């Protein structure tokens with residue numbers, strides 16, 4: 302059977318290996334498997350969320366509130382926006398997908414950092430458009446972005462700050478300066494999946510969606526409940542932009558794209574600021590241990606504004622071998638050799654999980 306030619310070379314997305322798979326493949330007891338591969342919150346989610354969803358499981362026969370009133374009200378309060386400036390996606394992934402579909406076709410181009418979140422490229426390939434990348438393997442080089450922008454006039458520019466999988470963040474001031482030079486026909490997507498962490502660590506990296514949207518008519522800001530809020534399993538993310546952008550994305554949104562359970566979970570999670578604050582505090586305390594560990598072991602560690610660290614190895618050490626060896630011992634981390642880096646990305650876990658990682662890596666090295 303023939304399928305669209307432009308999807309021939311798309312690789313199926315492989316997320317962090319689920320625990321179940323490691324249990325089956327290596328016969329390891331599930332309680333001995335540690336997953337530090339997908340930047341999930343090691344503390345789970347707020348107890349208030351767990352209570353709240355219990356109260357609505359009796360009501361699953363009804364379709365969700367597709368106006369998403371409660372969650373939008375929460376988000377608009379949080380960010381000082383109007384409900385009409387917000388679109389909710391099944392993960393911010395879905396908002397990326399809608400934006401790419403709304404703005405590009407097979408004659409278009411998108412522009413991204415050399416090493417960045419893989420899904421931008423995947424969705425661009427769905428429509429067959431061309432992907433232009435800078436050469437940077439770490440911090441966004443905005444001068445290079447600008448040169449490539451002038452040369453290629455891409456339909457969309459993706460700025461991921463803090464950046465995944467490297468953990469570095471751009472200065473908010475530089476991001477604003479950059480966007481001010483971009484023509485309003487080009488959509489600039491600012492992906493703030495880890496913004497809660499960056500904001501807590503260094504105010505100069507913090508980007509407020511309201512400021513962006515007040516200033517620019519061509520920006521879409523993205524946020525997610527999958528990371529700091531600990532709701533990766535619920536699939537909720539959001540986009541914030543001017544009404545005319547949101548309206549276009551809404552045309553492509555599948556009906557009832559967020560389940561009742563997920564809507565409730567995200568709404569309640571948003572109100573439990575204490576939980577998020579504590580998670581972030583633990584994260585940066587534990588991250589100090591990673592820095593010390595890396596220094597002791599003479600491993601290069603990228604300064605991180607997120608809930609993960611990126612450890613870069615010198616040859617002859619090989620990151621994919623390291624990740625494989627850890628996996629066989631029940632420690633799931635992300636190998637970055639597919640990004641052209643000799644590095645692994647490790648989600649900062651609970652103290653005992655991190656200790657185990659240090660032990661296993663030392664043992665291997």
Ligand SMILES: *Cc1c(COP(=O)(O)O)cnc(C)c1O
Pocket residue numbers: 391392393394395418461464465492494524525526527528533536537538
């Ligand atoms: C995790 C992540 C997302 C989206 O996650 P969802 O679970 O789909 O909300 C988006 N961008 C980056 C950079 C991420 O790391």
